[in-house]
Amino acid sequence: MKQHPSEADLALYAGGDLPFWQGLRLAWHLRGCESCRREAERFRAALASIREEAAASAVSDWDALEAEMRANIRLGWTAGELVRPERQTDVTLRHDWRSLAVVSAALAVVAVVGWTLHRPGGAAEPRAPETGIALQSTAEGFSVRWSAEDAAWLGAGRAPVAAAVSWDGSVRAPFVDEETGQVTIYNVAAQ
Amino acid sequence: MWRRSDRLALLLCTAAAAAWAQPAPFRAVLPEGGPVELVSADWGASSATPRGGALLVDMHASLTLRNRSPRRIRAVTLQVVAQELAPGGRGAVTRPALDVAPDEEFSVRIDLRLMRPLAPQAAVLAEVALDGVLFDDLTFFGPNRMNARRTMLAWEMEAQRDRRMLARLLDSGGEEALRARLLETLARSSAGAMMPVQVVRGAAPATALEPGRAVELAALRLPEAPVEVLSGAAQVTGAEVRAPRVEIVNRSRRAVRFVELGWLAPDGSGRLLSAGTLPSEMHLPPGQRSTVRTETMVRFARPVDALKVYPALVEFEDGSVWVPTAAAWAQPGLREALPVSGEMARLAELYRKRGLEAVVQQLRAMR
Numbered sequence: 403m404k405q406h407p408s409e410a411d412l413a414l415y416a417g418g419d420l421p422f423w424q425g426l427r428l429a430w431h432l433r434g435c436e437s438c439r440r441e442a443e444r445f446r447a448a449l450a451s452i453r454e455e456a457a458a459s460a461v462s463d464w465d466a467l468e469a470e471m472r473a474n475i476r477l478g479w480t481a482g483e484l485v486r487p488e489r490q491t492d493v494t495l496r497h498d499w500r501s502l503a504v505v506s507a508a509l510a511v512v513a514v515v516g517w518t519l520h521r522p523g524g525a526a527e528p529r530a531p532e533t534g535i536a537l538q539s540t541a542e543g544f545s546v547r548w549s550a551e552d553a554a555w556l557g558a559g560r561a562p563v564a565a566a567v568s569w570d571g572s573v574r575a576p577f578v579d580e581e582t583g584q585v586t587i588y589n590v591a592a593q
Numbered sequence: 594m595w596r597r598s599d600r601l602a603l604l605l606c607t608a609a610a611a612a613w614a615q616p617a618p619f620r621a622v623l624p625e626g627g628p629v630e631l632v633s634a635d636w637g638a639s640s641a642t643p644r645g646g647a648l649l650v651d652m653h654a655s656l657t658l659r660n661r662s663p664r665r666i667r668a669v670t671l672q673v674v675a676q677e678l679a680p681g682g683r684g685a686v687t688r689p690a691l692d693v694a695p696d697e698e699f700s701v702r703i704d705l706r707l708m709r710p711l712a713p714q715a716a717v718l719a720e721v722a723l724d725g726v727l728f729d730d731l732t733f734f735g736p737n738r739m740n741a742r743r744t745m746l747a748w749e750m751e752a753q754r755d756r757r758m759l760a761r762l763l764d765s766g767g768e769e770a771l772r773a774r775l776l777e778t779l780a781r782s783s784a785g786a787m788m789p790v791q792v793v794r795g796a797a798p799a800t801a802l803e804p805g806r807a808v809e810l811a812a813l814r815l816p817e818a819p820v821e822v823l824s825g826a827a828q829v830t831g832a833e834v835r836a837p838r839v840e841i842v843n844r845s846r847r848a849v850r851f852v853e854l855g856w857l858a859p860d861g862s863g864r865l866l867s868a869g870t871l872p873s874e875m876h877l878p879p880g881q882r883s884t885v886r887t888e889t890m891v892r893f894a895r896p897v898d899a900l901k902v903y904p905a906l907v908e909f910e911d912g913s914v915w916v917p918t919a920a921a922w923a924q925p926g927l928r929e930a931l932p933v934s935g936e937m938a939r940l941a942e943l944y945r946k947r948g949l950e951a952v953v954q955q956l957r958a959m960r
Contacts, residue, residue, distance in 0.1 A: 408948070409948040409949070410948070444772070444776075448776045448779075448780065556684075556704070556705060556706075566855075566867070566869065566870045567790050567792060567869040567870070568792070568853075568869060568870050568871070568872055569792055569837075569856075569869055569870065569871040569872075569887055569889050569891055570792075570871070570872055570887065570889065571792050571889070574744065576689075576748075576935040576938075576939075578938070578939050578942050579702070580942075580946065583939065583942070583943055583946070583947075584688070584690075584702070585688070585689055585690050585935060585939050586686060586687070586688060586701070586702055586703075587686070587687035587688075587689060587744065587748065587935070588684060588685070588686060588687075588705060589684060589685040589686075589687065589739060589744065590683075590684040590685075590705075590707075591683060591684075591739070
């Protein structure tokens with residue numbers, strides 16, 4: 403390998419995610435390149451600390467994990483509801499056969515994960531109130547809940563990079579497009 | 594005299610004509626002669642679905658706009674209205690971090706789900722309109738119905754602060770120091786920097802039978818802050834916090850018209866997480882005190898026994914805005930506690946996707 407490997411390859415190598423032959427070639431390069439070796443070590447250390455932190459929080463945070471999974475399930479149900487043909491009004495602008503496949507997959511995941519999660523006393527997700535409005539940050543974005551059945555999400559399922567849930571009942575959540583790097587801030591006032 | 598069949602025929606013809614002339618269910622309206630012009634609107638897979646007595650309006654759109662002003666545009670906010678008054682009917686979409694030259698085009702993506710009453714005869718289900726434009730000299734244009742000015746100004750000031758902070762870090766500590774800070778930001782983001790929170794208004798707490806206890810709030814003092822938190826208390830019952838009262842004082846020489854207090858709550862391991870903000874409109878002359886209060890109940894994902902509060906944003910009567918300065922991040926203990934700004938998160942994401950050189954280029958270009 404005459405050229406230096408890219409940062410992406412070094413990061414993949416540090417995480418053990420590079421294909422075998424590519425990994426071998428990169429390891430050979432690292433033997434003779436001090437700067438790349440340091441870079442790979444840095445990635446390895448960062449990954450280790452992130453994993454440690456994630457592991458620590460995962461063990462102590464089963465309730466949050468369950469709430470997150472339930473939120474994902476609800477998202478799947480909502481997606482299914484929105485593209486179900488007989489309930490859709492005439493304002494749908496574009497149909498795609500892939501929607502059906504996505505819905506089927508979502509419903510399958512819902513069935514399996516929902517069954518897995520069903521355990522007595524395991525309802526850790528904060529309940530929606532009988533009256534009033536509830537806002538909740540979830541792994542895939544912000545849900546705005548009007549009642550026990552109705553919820554909406556901002557940012558098409560992506561996760562916000564930083565966010566502010568206002569105690570006056572509004573939500574401000576910025577999202578970054580992974581492809582373009584563009585930022586979009588959503589602001590919803592629940593009043 | 595009209596016969597019944599004639600009337601029916603007329604009615605059918607009118608209905609058919611109305612259906613034929615029915616405009617698109619989604620509409621973008623920008624002011625004529627304004628600084629921003631609509632070039633095209635792609636409503637993509639936008640749809641509407643009945644849900645009980647309401648209609649869920651699911652908007653997935655991309656608008657292409659052109660800068661018609663002689664100045665460079667830094668940010669644009671569009672308001673999306675499905676209905677004016679009921680819950681969940683109105684939202685705003687802001688594109689910050691722009692640098693659009695005169696006559697240049699740019700796009701705004703909208704992925705937002707709103708609600709409106711179920712009314713099949715409604716011609717337009719949701720309308721997109723301009724709420725504000727922020728220029729490079731920080732002047733503003735627009736109706737500002739969704740407080741776009743404050744949001745965009747705060748983002749721009751935080752962005753300038755963080756880019757300056759990173760540029761200084763690059764100058765003093767080189768690429769290694771910059772990389773370390775970006776990795777630290779990524780690690781904080783991946784570990785989750787937000788406490789799951791529900792804001793409940795107009796509802797009795799689920800644990801209404803349990804007596805709450807008054808908890809003193811800890812004030813986080815930020816250097817150079819024009820507003821200082823003096824003291825505060827809230828009623829806490831398990832994971833629910835109610836009726837917070839926070840006493841503040843205006844330490845600046847200018848009158849204050851808006852304060853946003855940031856809240857921090859410890860997670861299971863004692864790490865402080867952002868737990869939302871409490872905004873308050875006011876008229877607070879220099880040197881005067883005021884009490885920020887709300888009857889809202891906030892429910893966290895876990896029981897809380899301590900809460901910290903700090904001034905996150907201050908808007909003065911003259912329209913200028915203060916956000917925590919770089920000095921706060923230099924203070925031990927504060928950098929780990931204060932939430933990562935959107936711009937810092939964006940730059941960290943840029944590093945993750947495109948490497949350090951891309952971040953360095955942006956820092957140099959936007960100096």
